Amino acid sequence: MPQPATPVHVSPSERERLEACVRRTSTPQTLAKRVRMLLLRADGFGPASVARRLGCAVSTVDKWSARWRQRPCLESLLDAPRSGRPQSIDLETRCEIVKIACSRPDGCKAPVREVWTLDAIATELHARAGILVSRSSVHRVLQARGLRPHRVRPWLHSPDPDFRPKVRRICELYLTPPKDAVVLCVDEKPMQVLSRKYPTRRARDASLRREFEYVRHGTRALLGAFEVRRGKVVGEVVKHRDAATMLKFMERLARRYPRQRIIVIWDNLNIHKDGLDERWSLFNARHGNRFEFVYTPMHASWLNQIEIWFSILQRRVLRLGSFDDAGELEAAVRGFIAYWNRYEAHPFRWKFSGDFVQAPYRTHGQVVRHPTRRFHGRALVEEAPRPLPRPRSEARQPAHSGVGVQRGPHTACPSASHRDRHLGTRNAISLPLGAHALSGPRAGAAARPPPRFLRLDAHADGVNHYEFPG
Known part of the structure; x- marks a missing residue:
């Protein structure tokens, strides 16, 4: 005689979660089908009856019912982690690839080469260990460890004792x-x-x-x-x-x-x-x-x-x-x-005060300390940014004469490096004047219209004088 099916018990709190999961339109259909199996089994239906209602095998119903008994929660109905395809490259081969990438190219085995390439590493691995791997496999091994043997980062040492x-x-x-x-x-x-x-x-x-x-x-x-x-x-x-x-x-x-x-x-x-x-x-x-x-x-x-x-x-x-x-x-x-x-x-x-600190850099989501110090770049200097506009009722304040001071509130021109970096070569062709004209004077300066062009007049005294027409 067939043995009676083991009942499935669902607590009220878990039933609410299961029913909400079924009602949710974003729930994957595979998960929704498994939830319906558990709800029908908890309502007293047998495995064969549930299988006929949902159009699946009886063994499938028994499988997810057993999973629920072991762990009575919604997460037990998700797919378990899978091992995937077995590795085709063993650990020793991976370590050998990393060892080659972290060494200098040998002139005999990799002639006329100063840095490693993927093909050169694969050829060197075959010469050393007799193992054939593709360049894509070498790339995956190096990428997993954040290795870039083809990159060259120049550095400059100052021999100045002071x-x-x-x-x-x-x-x-x-x-x-x-x-x-x-x-x-x-x-x-x-x-x-x-x-x-x-x-x-x-x-x-x-x-x-x-x-x-x-x-x-x-x-x-x-x-x-x-x-x-x-x-x-x-x-x-x-x-x-x-x-x-x-x-x-x-x-x-x-x-x-x-x-x-x-x-x-x-x-x-x-x-x-x-x-x-x-x-x-x-x-x-x-x-x-x-x-x-x-x-x-x-x-x-x-x-x-x-x-x-x-x-x-x-x-x-x-x-x-x-x-x-x-x-x-x-x-x-x-x-x-x-x-x-x-x-x-x-x-x-x-912005640079003269105190050297090691600048961090990112490698695969982790911030590490670089062994060399970075002395230059945008962290050291930037041009004065464009300030926020103020109400017209406020009086104009004279520009401060110190270094690092904000530009005047009525200066409509952003910093030159910032503008050139975003506009590129907009004003670099033909005459360099007239483009990027300012729409307002500096703070504390008398208002004057920006020039359309620049005229050069040669005088007898040999000094070049410039006129800025309106």
Whole structure:
């Protein structure tokens, strides 16, 4: 005689959960069918009767009824974890792949190769252990452990013994500049005079189509000085960068600031040193020893804020510009300097204090500490952000002269690097002026309309004067 079926008991609380699961439209049909099995069995129906009602086998009803008795909850009706397909690559082979990836390529087994590739690792594994694996299998093994043997991350060591004191000294000048002195960041930027063989065109999708070939018309050098407190730039385009031109440029800076103490921050270029003629000692003596020269550490030109301004000039004027001769390049650079000083000059917000900490980086969802220290990047400096608008009833406040100060409330122009990063090359073709015009003056400045173009007038005194038409 057939044995009677074992009854199934469902508590009132679990019945509410089961009935709610059946009513829910988002419940998978497989799970809903199993819940109905349990509810019918709890109502007194036998396995055969439940199987006929739901259109399944009696063994299926018995299986989920037994699961419920072992663990009377809704979670027992879910699929149990499965082992999956057996591994085709054993643990020893995986460890050998990791061992190869963490070693340098051998010149005999992987000739003319400095870093590992997936195919090279698979070939090396076959040569060492006689095991054939596919490149996709090698990729999965390395990816599971976060290994990237093909990546090359450059780093630069500064041999300067006074690296940290020099960095702290420069950062102090940026963060708390002396009130009785002007801090100037001075450097040189070489520039190539390049013209495209064919003009740059605008495509239908609004992208730029630039001719690859170019014609070179020589080189020029830009001598620049960035005033840390106000963000003003003094620049001069010269044919050659040598000690004589740099000395002449420094004389210009001395005339620009006739009665103030001047702190010059620059790198260790040979023309920045005294040399045999003691040029800078004599220069300083001629001007009453009011110049103080602060040198960046070796291999640390990123500490010079003029490099940030040079990057803005490169993105907005030089990178996609086309210049038929050197005079056109000089006019474009000088025009951008005049435009910057009149409409966009602002100090950079320097955030690096000179204290080096290890920067974390992510690897597969985990934050680990990198063995090397990161000295540069967006964590060190950013331009002053655009402030929130204020009611018109509030009086305009004069702009503060310190470093890191917010720009005025009526300044409608965001930071240059932020704008160029999002708008790309919008104003880098043809003349660099007129695009990105400001809709309001700086805080405390008289209102003036932004220029549509820049006109260059050559005068007899050899000085270029710029006019900004409305």
